[in-house]
Amino acid sequence: MRPNSVVIELTPKFEKAAKQALENTQLRRNMGKATQTIRAKRAAVVGELPDWQALREAGRAIKERTLRHLDHYLLQLEESVKRAGGHVHWARDASEANRIITNIVRVHQAREVIKIKSLTTDEIRLNKALKEAGITATETDLAELIIQLAGEHSSHILVPAIHKNRSEIRELFMRTLGVKELSDNPKDLAAAARAYLRHKFLTTPVAISGANFAIAESGTIGIVESEGNGRMCLTLPKVLISVMGIEKILPTWQDLEVFLQLLPRSSTGERMNPYTSFWTGVTRDDGPQEFHLVLLDNGRSQVLADEIGRQTLNCIRCSACLNICPVYERTGGHAYGSVYPGPIGAILTPQLVGVEHASSLPYASSLCGACYEVCPVKINIPEVLVHLRAKVVREKQDHGGLKGKLDPENLAMQAMSRMFSNRVAYEAAQRMGQKGQWPMVKDGYITSLPGLLGGWTAMRDLQALPQETFRDWWRKRKKQEEKASE
């Protein structure tokens, strides 16, 4: 049984969407500037920590422990939240989650709710469900507000409005917020949003959030943010509803000592993000007096069942893999056609909706391996990609008769997937590559699978820059950044 929520209409062919994105030069300029800036910042603050690799390994191990005993930790979390005065709801899929949330809002007879940016609520398309129930959801993150006012989809996990420049935003605010005089200075634009949202924060009775962390032993939920809209939503309304994927759980409060270091440095390249809030159920006289936690499966238990794919659920949505990804930088997030873009989207979306519904996404990568290196919880994205490609091919084969079975792509993929399915073999291949003994591996990265990847070859044709091969460009980019960080 497949969840029907990360909707298929949202998943056009990656190649087609990427071509359109590449033609949009404004988008390319913005993406280039943004990802470059974040990469440099991340590299600098990660370099500050002598124990970064130990933290990554601990992060991975904590997630592995959690996932291997997910039923145990979910039950513990449920008990802790209830003990602290909160309510816990379980949702098998998007429509169930939306029903639960809509009902809570209805009970309070609220016509309007305020929201903190949350990929999980995007995934279940909560805003649409609320709208159908006659409830207006106002996004309170600046970028999300911009996206919402423009009626678009986000292009980046962390900076969703990265495809819009300041004059476009100024024009949008003047048109939609009823502001008469406004410069295109980012400070003034932010002030306009502050003024618009302040009244909503002070008066709206119900807030909806996601969750970055949920601590099983205490029932504590954590949200990491920059703008303060999170604190507003978590503190001022009477009722708070938080929706979390079941994989967001951490066993103990102590585990935060790892994740509070991994997440900010990996995501915005800061030592610590401006604000992080933790709350445990309901606190008398402080913050919301009614708290609901919605635990969402929506395909996650299915990801869990795949021993290679399972590590995808380690993801803490930092977006480091997006910022490092040459394919993402050149095409922008919209091209992935899913809520989760970039390398993480390329492995998560097909697993959540089933490879048959997003079969081009596992090909949206050059398998260069950079995403694995930066991932703070050590998700071996190339390994999962290759595994999923094999699944796509198998799917084709099962539905494509004899021709499919003898497809050279299929046969080669099977061999590759055997190699990648074994961490030791994969790492050995990388090492061999460093010594130049393995044809597909150069400079320690898995560079290409020669002749195999129809989907990717098509992409490469689309995105070659004049007089510069993809490899040259990538190498040059690396060099420039090394120089810049010296």
Added chain:
Amino acid sequence: MSEAREAILARIRSALHDVPPSEQPQDSPVKRDYLTQGSTERAQLIERFTDRLVDYKAKVRHVSAEELAAAIAQSCAEHGVKRLVVPSDLPQSWWPSDVEILVDRDFSLSYDELDRSDGVLTACAIGVAQTGTIILDSGEAQGRRAISLVPDYHLCVVRADQIVDLVPEAVSNLRSAVLDHRRPITFISGPSATSDIELNRVEGVHGPRTLEVLIVVS
């Protein structure tokens, strides 16, 4: 129990077919060989904490215990603060004269009153040098969350002995506040900020647009 709950738990259990039933969570190894304790001298700690705060565009001053009250009054004057919110257990000796003090007695201040104030004065629970973070745990002289959020100016007093070096030390110090008392915790690292417009950092979005820190050194 709900049908969805049972269904999800059943799906998870069948998904974990490779985990032996006898395996306990702690059998899945977690090596914690990262740094958990800093080794920095106190004077250096204060310096680093200060540097990192300044890095975030927070204003920082070092004062002695005797100078504190005067420093608070001076900061308020510099920021044109006429109506200052304070938690009810803030030492009265900190109250600046010439300023209307709005005491959040029994959490009685309305959001509107907070919104119309010019600033808030609180203590804190912990300062983290490594990241320039101030942590509020709703404990002594900190008040409820709303009072340090709605006003546009936050003046925060940190005692030098509250500063720890590393994030793990802070997390460990908060354990009792979370597990025994279920108190809300807020980490503040500089004023709120956004980089959503062409990645230009703008300080001060929804929280207090100005954060000022007085470090009390002996």
